[in-house]
Structure formats: structure tokens, C-alpha cells
Amino acid sequence: MFEINWRPDKTYPMPLHLQIVGYIKEKITLNEWSIGTKLPSQRTLAKLFAVNRSTIIAAMDELAAEGIIQGNTGGGTKIINNTWNLMNKNYNWNGYISSGNHQPNHMIIQQINEAESDPEMIRMGSCEPASELIPQEKIQGILKKLSVSSQPLGYEEPRGSLFLRKEICNYLKTIGIVANPSSILITSGALQGLQLISLGLLHANSIVYLEKPSYLYSLRTFQSFGMQLLGIPFEETGINIKKLSERHKSKQGSILFTIPTFHNPTGTVMPLEKRKELIHFCEKEGLPIIEDDVYREIWFEDSPPPPLKALDNNGLVLYVGGISKNLSPGLRIGWIVGPEQVIARLSDIKMQSDYGSSSLSQNVAAELFASGLYKEHNEILRKKVKVRRDTALTALNEHFNEIATWNIPKGGYFIWLKLNYPISMYQLFVKALNRKVLIHPGDLYEFRSNQHIRISYSNTTLAEISQGIKILSELVLEQLQ
Amino acid sequence: MFEINWRPDKTYPMPLHLQIVGYIKEKITLNEWSIGTKLPSQRTLAKLFAVNRSTIIAAMDELAAEGIIQGNTGGGTKIINNTWNLMNKNYNWNGYISSGNHQPNHMIIQQINEAESDPEMIRMGSCEPASELIPQEKIQGILKKLSVSSQPLGYEEPRGSLFLRKEICNYLKTIGIVANPSSILITSGALQGLQLISLGLLHANSIVYLEKPSYLYSLRTFQSFGMQLLGIPFEETGINIKKLSERHKSKQGSILFTIPTFHNPTGTVMPLEKRKELIHFCEKEGLPIIEDDVYREIWFEDSPPPPLKALDNNGLVLYVGGISKNLSPGLRIGWIVGPEQVIARLSDIKMQSDYGSSSLSQNVAAELFASGLYKEHNEILRKKVKVRRDTALTALNEHFNEIATWNIPKGGYFIWLKLNYPISMYQLFVKALNRKVLIHPGDLYEFRSNQHIRISYSNTTLAEISQGIKILSELVLEQLQ
Incomplete structure (x- = not known):
């Protein structure tokens, strides 16, 4: 059976038949449609793709010319080949591509990554800061003055620039974490920290x-190396510790991944008392923790409780932070804080992965901390983002009141919308994409969730937020009918 | 049996007994010495480490205080624990560290990575360009003018900055490679390219x-993911194709890694005819190729023959290049060129690894190409490096004439020295380290090779090259006696 839940996008700057060719090739590459498979009739295909039959004929001609399909006088068209020339490549790489160690990204994430660069898109999907949230002038000033006499252009130490690590120690003190430079590893964004942990400490x-739901479900980092994700139910204050206790049996090599502050996607902030309780539980069980804390600085009224790492007296917590969310994603600067022997191990893997992060980026980041611009910028940022959140909430009240409920985030970049009734999330995603609205359907964060949407307000204009939410409500209503 | 082929370094700024404590802890962490193991007597240890007995007593006291060993009145001291406090970490991470997926670096490489940052070291080990070889003023000029209005501070497209990829296309044309921006992925240095290939295409x-020997033997990238390295004998013109043909049986998922230009470590340049022959062989066999070409621009008299990729009409070659060797390692900019479908796969893995390389670095690199400074710089570089090579050759003629032979490199940063008689390479490495000379012993490049040393002339002063080679000859002579 052919399941085709995708349609070419008429607004996309590529002929419809070539979009269909691309789709079919992808299906074959992914081994979803194998050699020998008989394609449906042209009439059926036209219906499935919602295009004219002439478009299907053009697509079939193209695929036949590339030697991928063959028409049969006895009726029917078959897939006869899975190699094709995209440039000058007759060599068949498909075996390599499909058997490589690492899993591909979720198909929707790949589509999102592609769509991100469309300038007409209303980007309510990923949580990238809009350029007006990035302190461009401050950074420009630093670049002008930066002395590149030696360090910023050569390799750094295995753990990263000492200048930057010292500055991060000073910063960490302000949020309650006592660390020395040897217990810090500079990474290329927080995401790389997770990969290093999966390569260096897990098997x-x-x-x-x-937590279920969790941002981690949208990544393939851990699964690609054979680890198993085990979701623990979530309650109002965060992860349900009782349930965690019930599920935690095998102790060999297990670890807890948690986002206690502005939890992604629900926005939940774990209260201080519960943080203490969680640390206590993990200490008792000998269960180490990865604490993802990348949204901490983006709070609106009150600063959040201290991170788990600040409450950790036993070196149980690996703390993952960075500046991509609140300052500049393009610098690709993050950090892991943990026991020295763990940091030594992870820095060795980092050296084997990319021989360290950009020295130039590290030095610019260090100057941002050292000059006080980091702190100053965060204060401005909070005010700007709060206006965005309020605009989103106003639009939700106007358009989603009857059909959904949502949280009021106290920080971070997103709202977790819960529809009153389930709908096909993939359909909504594709329809929204066609109307140039990019969202993250909830099933990226919770397997087969068909009632949630994560709406990000960080990378749009105020007008776009209102507009995007309005369009989205129309599409949801359409699907509910 | 205790094999201790390491001795504390009297010149190192750490008390001898703490160096010994560190060594023993490392042995336990690496599970080379397990719990329950009985340590030799203090007298024997003193002899093995070549220190006074009082130093051993101090080291044992420290280890006992940390609860790692226990003295026994019935005689002997045992390892009783493998957990210890390094900072505030009572938690035992050793299980995680030793069972993590990725292999640790070669112990010597870890030692080298640490020693690199010692300013008094004569660095004839790694092939990092000295700061005088990096065009600091040119880059400073670019930073002053760089407009960070938007792109350099946000995320880039999955394949990297289009501006940079276009510039790389133009550059590649000058060395005979026709590529379009979609067939290029920007990586954080060439090394990351290898990791992405191992994760994305191999299993x-x-x-x-x-080639045997090869730089690749010094990395753990491929082995960590379960791949098998199979060395093919080397001849004067490069890899022995006949031997490759004999060994190449299983076709499933195999690949050839080769450095045809300024081969690392031998400096060999594969002649054009042989390049054609190799491509022909691989086409016939359906064996894809990873071509590592990071030293290409550093030639002295004549530019080398075109890369294999320039001769590849079938999309068989994945070409790995970068600017770390000839321009600036700190920018961490490299690239992979290959068929679009392969690049799409690798860029997806890259997005999952670190969400792209530093945008700031990418934009600086693009400006270097676009402004013509890249080309201009390479011309200056070649002249400077040639003087270094000549200085090294003069010193070798003076000090090694009787005890070794070597190649005269036509480009690149290193000389492959072959001693007339085998010696313990590890001993030589440690002795040289004690005299502040850092070398790469040949067994990093060829398993159990005890007759070769790779001498790099890229990261020393001219005086240091002569001095370092002189010291080395003394140490070799000492060991030959």
C-alpha cells in the first residue's frame, strides 16, 4: 500500500513535478519503496498528490529518464533502480547512506531545517533568537577591538580557552554553582555536549x-548509539519522582536527562523543594543527572530557582549550558560542568571529534562575559522577550480560546498548546508550511502526541506572531470539521 | 605483573609523588590495574619509578588517604577502591568512563595534547602552524570590517554558509575540482569530516x-564505531594498488582512506599516473575513497598533481580539505566535497552533532577567500615553510647522518625519519619530553613501529628546530648504546 501523506507545495519555487520526483526518490532512498514495487496508476497518483495528471506524466518521464522507473506495456510502472545521477555521481552510495551508524533526523525536523531558510516563513517552530534579540552592536564592538595576536587563531587547550572557562566560572557563581576551570569543557553549543556524553559515558x-514530553525526543543523539529513552510521566511541578523511582530498576549505565528550568516544551519550572527532593533521590539511587539549562537567563518576572548543579554536593550532575539561546547561536558556544575526571574524558572525545571549538568564537564569548556585556544584554533581552510572549498570549486568547488550553510561560521561548481534540499533526504541519507558517508539532516531543503544538515566539516579529497564530487557528478549525 | 614504562618528570611543575598518584589512578581508571591487585613493595616501586623510597611513601600515603589502597600487616598493599574525590565528587563515574562508547585517545596523544600548552616545549610533534605562519594582520583587518548585521551571529543552513561554500567552489576550481555549493558541507576542521563519515556512511x-603507515592510525575515530582498519603496504609512489587489490575481498561497506598529496607521515606525493590508476581500480571495484588533502597548499617548488577528486567522474571520492594547516587552526573550518545525496546525509549528522560550525568563523573564512587574501597568504607561507624545512634538513645532516635516513619533503610540515636500528620509541618519547622536546613516535602511525619518528618543523622557531634535532640525536645515541 502506498501511503502518501505529502503534497507538493504550489508556493515553493520548484516545479510541482520535480517536487514529486524528489519525494519519490526520497522514498526509495529511505528504502520505504523498494526495487520491484509497482507504482499506482497515473490517475491514482494525481489524486494522491492532488495535482493534474499532466504533472504526474512529467514526473514519470523524469524518473524514467533517470532510469529509476520503467513503464510496462502489460500495465503498471515499476521501480527498477535506486541509483541516479544527481550531479556527476553514477556511484551508488545508498547502501552506505542507509547502513551508516547514526540515525537520520526525524523527517519533520529535516523538513524544518530546510524550511528555516525561507525568508517568507513565519518561524514559530525552532527557538532561535530573532536577529533583533542578538546584541549585534556589542559583538561588532568586540570584533573591532579583539586582538588576534596569537590565541584566537591557534588551537586551544583540550578543555577550551582558559580565558573563557575562567569567565564562565565567574558567571556560574552568580547562579550558585561553584566550579573551577578544570571542571568545565567548552563545547560547540549545548547540543554537542549531549553527543559527547553519549559517546564518552554511555554505552x-x-x-x-x-521527562515525557521532552525536547530530547526530538533528537536522535542517544538512540543512534544504542541507548534507550525511557519516558517518565510529568506533573505540574516537573518529573514525577515516584514514577521515576518505580521505573528505575537497572542501574548499569543509566542516567537521567532533565530540564528543570523552563522545561522544553512545557515551560515548567521545577520548584526548589522538588529540586532538592530529586537530587536526594538520585544520590540515594546513584543515578547521575544531565541537567539541560539553556533557557535559564530568559525569565520575565523572577529569576528561577538555582540549578540542580548548585544543590549537588556529590558530583552527580553534568550541567549543560550555553549562549545560543540568549545571546548568539552563530558563535556555537556551550559548556559542560562536571567532575574533573568526567570532564577529562569528555574533552578527550571532543579532541577526537573536532579538535576543539572555534578559538575565535571562544575569545569573543570570553570578552562578552569579561566586559559585563553578557549581563547587560540579558537584562534587555528579558524585556524584549516578555513583549513577545504577551503578544502570543493575546493572540491565543483571541483565536484559540474555544479550541485549546495552554500554559503561561514564566520564561523561555515557547508555549505548549493543548488542543481540546486530537487531529493529524502531520497534516497540520504540512498545511501550515504551505501557508508559510512553521510550527513544531507535539509529536516531536512525545511519541504519537496528536493534541499538542509547541509555539515559539522568539524568531518572529510581533505582527508575525499574531498573524501566525491566526492562520494556525484557521487550519486547526478546518481539520476539526 | 606490573609493567611500568613511565617515570615521573622531575622538570614538571608537580611534586613527584603526586605525579605517581596520578599515574596509578589512571591505571586503575583504565582498568589495567583492578581492585584486589597487590602492589609491589615500596622498594620495587621506587626502582620502577626511579625515585627515592620517601617519594613512594608519600604517594602511598596519599592513595591510602583517598581510600584507594590499603596497607596490610600481613605484608603488601592492595588496591581496594576505584572511586576517589578529585573535587567535590564522591560519585563514582568510573563505570561510565570506562564503558562509554568512544575509545579514549592513544595515551601518548593524550600526553602530547597536555604537553602542547607548555610554553618551554620545542614542539616537533603535531603539525600546527606556528603563530608567525598565521596571517594575523590579514584576519585582524577582516574582523575590523566584518559586518555582523545578521548572518555571522545566527545559525547557518545545514550545509554551512552559502557565501563560504560558493567561495570554496571557486577555490576548488583552481585545483581542478568542479563542484557546486550543494555538494559541499562545511565542517569544524577536516577531522570532524572523518567523524561524520564514520557516523553517517559506515557501520x-x-x-x-x-596506507601503512598512515596518520589515520593515530586516530580512534573509526575504531570507536566498530570499523576495522586494514593497512595496505606502501611503496615509493604511494599505496601499493596490487596489494590493495589482493586484500579487497568483502565489498560490503568498505572504503579506502588515502592521503595522496604530502602523505602523512611519509611526505610522499602520488604521481598523476598512479592517481589515474587508483581511481580506475576503485571504479572497477566499486570501492569509494576518502581523500584527505589538507596539506595541498604547502608545496615548495612545484604544485602537486590534481587531487583524486579532480579525476573522479563517478562520484566515488569524498574529498576532505580545510584551512587549519595552512591558514588558521583556530577558525576550525574544513569541508567535505561529495555527491549531493551523501552531503545531504552528512549535513544531517552534522546538524545532530553540533548544529553547524561557528558562523563567525565561516564568515571570516569566506572573506579570506573572497578578498584574495587566501591565495596571497599561501604564497608567502610556502616560502616561510621552505626555510623551516631546509633548516631541519641541515640539522639532520649534521646530527643524524650516521644513525638514520629520511625523505626530503616537497611540501607539508614533516619529515619521516628512519633510524638505522630499532629502539624503544616510548622511552625516547618520554626522555625527549623530559628535555622539553615533543615528538611523534612512529608507532602512532604504524603499529609497533620502533624505528621511525615524525619530525614536524611547523611549530618551532628555526633555532628550536636545530636545537631539538640535536637533543634528539643525543637521546637516540644514548639508547643505541
């Missing part, structure tokens, strides 16, 4: 406990 | 054919 069959 | 049990 196939390690269990990664996580 | 456990894939066979990686490589």
Missing part, C-alpha cells in the same frame, strides 16, 4: 530517563 | 583500507 543499552 | 565491521 549501547544504557537507559536515559527523561 | 560496525566496515573495513577502512589505508
Whole structure:
């Protein structure tokens, strides 16, 4: 059976038949449609793709010319080949591509990554800061003055620039974490920190406990190396510790991944008392923790409780932070804080992965901290983002009041919208994409969730937020009918 | 049996007994010495480490205080624990560290990585360009003028900055490679390219054919993911194709890794005819190629023959290049060129690894190409490096004439020295380190090679090259006696 839940996009700057060719090639590459498969009739295909039959004929001609399909006088068209020339490549790489170690990204994420660069898109999907949230002038000033006499152009130490690590120590003190430079590893964004942990500390069959829903479900980092994600139910204050306790059996190589502050996607902030309780539980069980804390600085009224790492007296917590969310994603600067022996191990893997992060970026980041611009910028940022959140909430009140409920985030970049009734999220995603609205459907964060949407207000204009939410409500209503 | 082929370094700014404590802890962490193991007597340890007995007593006291060993009145001291406090960490991470997926670096490489930052070291080990070889003023000029209005501070497209990819296309044309921006992925240095290939295209049990000796032996990238390295004998003109043909049986997922230009470590340049022959062989066999070409621009008299990629009409070659060797390692900019479908796969893995390389670095690199400074700089670089090579050759003629032979490199940063008689390379490495000379012993490049040393002339002053080679000859002579 052919399941085709995708349609070419008429607004996309590529002929419809070539979009269809691309789709079919992808299906074959992904081995979803194998050699020998008989394609449906042209009439059926036209219906499935919602295009004219002439478009299907053009697509079939193209695929036949590339030697991928063959028409049969006895009726029907078959897939006869899975190699094709895209440039000058007759060589068949498909075996390599499909058997490579690492899993591909979720198809929707790949589509999102592609669509991100469309300038007409209303980007309510990923949580990238809009350029007006990035302190461009401050950074420009630093670049003008930066002395590149030696360090910023050569390799750094295995753990990263000492200048930057010292500055991060000073910063960490302000949020309650006592660390020395040897217990910090500079990474290329917080995401790389997770990859290094998965490569350096976990093994196939390690269990990664996580909140359900969780941002981690949208990544393939852990699963690609054979680890198992085990979702723990979520309650108003965060992860349900009792349930975690019930599920936590095998201790060999397991770890807890948690986002206690502005939890992604629900926005939840774990209260101080519960943080203490969680640390206590993990200490008792000998269960180490990965604490993802990348949204901490983006709070609106009150600063959040101290991170788990600040309450950790036993070196149980690996703290993952960075500046991509609140300052500049393009610098690609993040950090892991943990026991020295763990940091030594992870820095060795980092050296083997990319021989360290950009020295230039590290030095610019260090100057941002050292000059006080980091702190100053965060204060401005909070005010700007609060206006965005309020605009989103106003639009939700106007358009979603009857059909959904949502949280009021106290910080971070997103709202977790819960529809009153389930709908096909993939359909909504594609329809929204066609109307140039990019969202993250909830099933990226919770397997088969068909009632949630994560709406980000960080990378749009105020007008776009209102407009995007309005369009989205229309599409949801359409699907509910 | 205790094999201790390491001794504390009297010149190192750390008390001898703490160096010994560190060494023993490392042995336990690496599970080379397990719990329950009985340590030799203090007298024997003193002899093995070549220190006074009082130093051993101090080291044992420290280890006992940390609860790692326990003295026994019935005689002997045992390892009783493998957890210890390094900072505030009572938690035992050792299980995680030792069972993590990725292999640690070669112990010597870890030592080298640490020693690199010692300012008194004569660095004839790694092939990092000295700061005088980096065009600091040119880059400073670019930073002053760089407009960070938007792109350099936000995320880039999955394949990297289009501006940079276009510039790389133009550059590639000058060395005979026709590529379009979609067939290029920007990586954080060439090394990351290899990791992405191992994660994205190969699987456990894939066979990686490589020259013997090869730089690749010094990395753990492929082995960590279960791939098997299979060394092919080397001849004057490069890899022995006949031998490759004999060994190449299993075709499933195998790949050839080769450095045809200024081969690392031998400096060999594969002649054009042989390049054609190799491409022909691989086409016939359907064996894809990773071509590592990072030293290409550093030639002295004549530019080398075109890369294999320029001769590849079938999309068989994945070309790995970068600017770390000839321009600035700190920018961490490299690239992979290959068929679009392969690049799409690798860029997806890259997005999952670190969400792209530093945009700031990418934009600086693009400006270097666009302004013509890249080309201009390479011309200056070649002249400077040639003087270094000549200085090294003069010193070798003076000090090694009787005890070794070597190649005269036509480009690149290193000389492959072959001693007339085998010696313990590890001993030589440690002794040289004690005299502040850092070398790469040949066994990093060829398993159990005890007759070769790779001498790099890129990261020393001219006086240091002569001095370092002189010291080295003394140490070799000492060991030959």
C-alpha cells in the first residue's frame, strides 16, 4: 500500500513535478519503496498528490529518464533502480547512506531545517533568537577591538580557552554553582555536549530517563548509539519522582536527562523543594543527572530557582549550558560542568571529534562575559522577550480560546498548546508550511502526541506572531470539521 | 605483573609523588590495574619509578588517604577502591568512563595534547602552524570590517554558509575540482569530516583500507564505531594498488582512506599516473575513497598533481580539505566535497552533532577567500615553510647522518625519519619530553613501529628546530648504546 501523506507545495519555487520526483526518490532512498514495487496508476497518483495528471506524466518521464522507473506495456510502472545521477555521481552510495551508524533526523525536523531558510516563513517552530534579540552592536564592538595576536587563531587547550572557562566560572557563581576551570569543557553549543556524553559515558543499552514530553525526543543523539529513552510521566511541578523511582530498576549505565528550568516544551519550572527532593533521590539511587539549562537567563518576572548543579554536593550532575539561546547561536558556544575526571574524558572525545571549538568564537564569548556585556544584554533581552510572549498570549486568547488550553510561560521561548481534540499533526504541519507558517508539532516531543503544538515566539516579529497564530487557528478549525 | 614504562618528570611543575598518584589512578581508571591487585613493595616501586623510597611513601600515603589502597600487616598493599574525590565528587563515574562508547585517545596523544600548552616545549610533534605562519594582520583587518548585521551571529543552513561554500567552489576550481555549493558541507576542521563519515556512511565491521603507515592510525575515530582498519603496504609512489587489490575481498561497506598529496607521515606525493590508476581500480571495484588533502597548499617548488577528486567522474571520492594547516587552526573550518545525496546525509549528522560550525568563523573564512587574501597568504607561507624545512634538513645532516635516513619533503610540515636500528620509541618519547622536546613516535602511525619518528618543523622557531634535532640525536645515541 502506498501511503502518501505529502503534497507538493504550489508556493515553493520548484516545479510541482520535480517536487514529486524528489519525494519519490526520497522514498526509495529511505528504502520505504523498494526495487520491484509497482507504482499506482497515473490517475491514482494525481489524486494522491492532488495535482493534474499532466504533472504526474512529467514526473514519470523524469524518473524514467533517470532510469529509476520503467513503464510496462502489460500495465503498471515499476521501480527498477535506486541509483541516479544527481550531479556527476553514477556511484551508488545508498547502501552506505542507509547502513551508516547514526540515525537520520526525524523527517519533520529535516523538513524544518530546510524550511528555516525561507525568508517568507513565519518561524514559530525552532527557538532561535530573532536577529533583533542578538546584541549585534556589542559583538561588532568586540570584533573591532579583539586582538588576534596569537590565541584566537591557534588551537586551544583540550578543555577550551582558559580565558573563557575562567569567565564562565565567574558567571556560574552568580547562579550558585561553584566550579573551577578544570571542571568545565567548552563545547560547540549545548547540543554537542549531549553527543559527547553519549559517546564518552554511555554505552549501547544504557537507559536515559527523561521527562515525557521532552525536547530530547526530538533528537536522535542517544538512540543512534544504542541507548534507550525511557519516558517518565510529568506533573505540574516537573518529573514525577515516584514514577521515576518505580521505573528505575537497572542501574548499569543509566542516567537521567532533565530540564528543570523552563522545561522544553512545557515551560515548567521545577520548584526548589522538588529540586532538592530529586537530587536526594538520585544520590540515594546513584543515578547521575544531565541537567539541560539553556533557557535559564530568559525569565520575565523572577529569576528561577538555582540549578540542580548548585544543590549537588556529590558530583552527580553534568550541567549543560550555553549562549545560543540568549545571546548568539552563530558563535556555537556551550559548556559542560562536571567532575574533573568526567570532564577529562569528555574533552578527550571532543579532541577526537573536532579538535576543539572555534578559538575565535571562544575569545569573543570570553570578552562578552569579561566586559559585563553578557549581563547587560540579558537584562534587555528579558524585556524584549516578555513583549513577545504577551503578544502570543493575546493572540491565543483571541483565536484559540474555544479550541485549546495552554500554559503561561514564566520564561523561555515557547508555549505548549493543548488542543481540546486530537487531529493529524502531520497534516497540520504540512498545511501550515504551505501557508508559510512553521510550527513544531507535539509529536516531536512525545511519541504519537496528536493534541499538542509547541509555539515559539522568539524568531518572529510581533505582527508575525499574531498573524501566525491566526492562520494556525484557521487550519486547526478546518481539520476539526 | 606490573609493567611500568613511565617515570615521573622531575622538570614538571608537580611534586613527584603526586605525579605517581596520578599515574596509578589512571591505571586503575583504565582498568589495567583492578581492585584486589597487590602492589609491589615500596622498594620495587621506587626502582620502577626511579625515585627515592620517601617519594613512594608519600604517594602511598596519599592513595591510602583517598581510600584507594590499603596497607596490610600481613605484608603488601592492595588496591581496594576505584572511586576517589578529585573535587567535590564522591560519585563514582568510573563505570561510565570506562564503558562509554568512544575509545579514549592513544595515551601518548593524550600526553602530547597536555604537553602542547607548555610554553618551554620545542614542539616537533603535531603539525600546527606556528603563530608567525598565521596571517594575523590579514584576519585582524577582516574582523575590523566584518559586518555582523545578521548572518555571522545566527545559525547557518545545514550545509554551512552559502557565501563560504560558493567561495570554496571557486577555490576548488583552481585545483581542478568542479563542484557546486550543494555538494559541499562545511565542517569544524577536516577531522570532524572523518567523524561524520564514520557516523553517517559506515557501520560496525566496515573495513577502512589505508596506507601503512598512515596518520589515520593515530586516530580512534573509526575504531570507536566498530570499523576495522586494514593497512595496505606502501611503496615509493604511494599505496601499493596490487596489494590493495589482493586484500579487497568483502565489498560490503568498505572504503579506502588515502592521503595522496604530502602523505602523512611519509611526505610522499602520488604521481598523476598512479592517481589515474587508483581511481580506475576503485571504479572497477566499486570501492569509494576518502581523500584527505589538507596539506595541498604547502608545496615548495612545484604544485602537486590534481587531487583524486579532480579525476573522479563517478562520484566515488569524498574529498576532505580545510584551512587549519595552512591558514588558521583556530577558525576550525574544513569541508567535505561529495555527491549531493551523501552531503545531504552528512549535513544531517552534522546538524545532530553540533548544529553547524561557528558562523563567525565561516564568515571570516569566506572573506579570506573572497578578498584574495587566501591565495596571497599561501604564497608567502610556502616560502616561510621552505626555510623551516631546509633548516631541519641541515640539522639532520649534521646530527643524524650516521644513525638514520629520511625523505626530503616537497611540501607539508614533516619529515619521516628512519633510524638505522630499532629502539624503544616510548622511552625516547618520554626522555625527549623530559628535555622539553615533543615528538611523534612512529608507532602512532604504524603499529609497533620502533624505528621511525615524525619530525614536524611547523611549530618551532628555526633555532628550536636545530636545537631539538640535536637533543634528539643525543637521546637516540644514548639508547643505541
